[in-house]
Amino acid sequence: MELRTMKYFLAVAREENMTRAAQQLHVTQPTLSKQMKALEEELGKKLFLRHSFSIQLTEEGVLLRKRAEDLVRMADKITAEFHTLDDVSGGDIYLGLAESYQIRRLAAAIRSFKTACPGLRYHITSGDTEQVTEKLDKGLLDFAVLVQEPDPAKYHFLPFPEADVWGVVMPADCPLAEKEGIEAADLAGLPLFCSEQGWNHDLPRWCGSRMEELHLEGSFRLSYNGSLFVREGLGYLLTFRHLIDTTPGSGLVFRPLKPKLEAGLYLIWKKYQVFTPIAERFLAMLRAEFGEQQDAPLQTP
Template sequence: MELRTLRYFLAVARDENMTRAAESLHVTQPTLSKAIKSLEEELGQKLFTRKAFSIKLTDEGFLLRNRAEDLVSMADKIEEEFLSLDDITGGDLYLGLAESYQISFLAKEINSFKQLYPDLRYHITSGDTSQVAEKLDKGLLDFVVLAEIPDTSKYESLLFPETDTWGVVMPADLPLAEKAAISVDDLVGLPLFCSDQGWKNDISRWAKDRMDELQLEGSFGLVYNASLFAKEHLGYLLSFDKLVDTSPGSGMVFRPLTPKLETNLYLVWKKYQILSPIAERFLKQIKKSFGQK
């Protein structure tokens, strides 16, 4: 199975049209059709269902698309790394990020790093721990930022300078907004929004044996989206501070949890991983900036 054939396959899956895919690849339609047919024969599976004016992926085609995307991304990353071995002015940096105001520290470091390496190109992926860790394990990312203690048997890590504080984001006109801090008692019986990761780990650790008394109304991967639901009085958002606009005039407030609940943030990379030259330089700079060796 050749990478070129996988690229052909991904183009057809994307365009759902053999003619358009051939045009985007700058090959003839017969050449593309032959390549897809050979791929199906090689795998012994039908990858597309063909209709009059379009083609759709079969279940087997969806499976191959997921695998092919990872393989092609990895091949591109390897090529870019080797091309940048002698490029002292830049290279490609791949990061997967959790949501936190402390990402601003990372942004400042990248800005400073780019002054030294003006041809730096950085690629950002967002997601929860399982999503970004999977890409890190596959070698598709150089670093990830996690809001939980990393597995030291698999990863190296740096601790961010500060901690994230948990609290409740809600409309300012609600009675609960009058309180200076929010306890478990205050949340019992209320519809709550939270990320799956935060609910299972941090909030569970905070609520302890009273976790069963709390009601998860909905889970969100993006805090901003959850804040829109909270703003419509659909529920109360459990989140880190400084992720949602709660400034005067916003109509929203943040109230910390009591007892106080904090979460550390970690910059993580694979143990024994051979980093690209630009990633190695970036790690050296950020270790110095964070005051760690």
């Protein structure tokens, strides 16, 4: 199975049309069709459902698309790394980011670093812990930022200087908005929105046995989407401070949880990771910016 074949396959999957994909790849349509038929024979699986004017992926084709995307990204990353091994002022850095107000610190650091290294090219993907660590473990990312304590057996890490504060976003005119802090008893039986990660890992250590009194109405990986449901009066959003606009006139307010619940943010990278020169310089700058040493002790709540 050749990398070129994977790129051909992805073009067909993206265009859903053999002729358009062939034009994009600058090959003839019969050549591309022959390559795809050979790929199906090699894998022993049917990858496409062919219709009169379009092509649809089978379940096996959808699986291959995900694997092929990872393979092509990895190949492109390796090529870029080798092209910049002797370049300390430019190159590519790949980051996977959790959702946090503190990402502003990373953005500011990248801005400063790009001034010193104008040849820097940075690539950002966002997601929860499961999504970004999967890409990090596969080698598709250099660094990941997690709102969850990292596994020190697998990763080196650098804590961010601050912690994120949990609270509830709600309509400004609801009764709970009159409280300065929200306790577990206040939320009992109410329709709540939260990320799966927060619901399973952070909230149980806040409310303990009262967790069974809380009702998860729906989960969102993006707090902004959850806030839209709050605006429609469908429930209350558990999220971090500063992620949602709750300024006067927004119609929403944020109230912190009581007792206070915080979550640390960590920059992580794989143990025994071999970095390009630009990635090494970037990490050194972040250590200086954050004023912390690698693998500082994890903070307990």
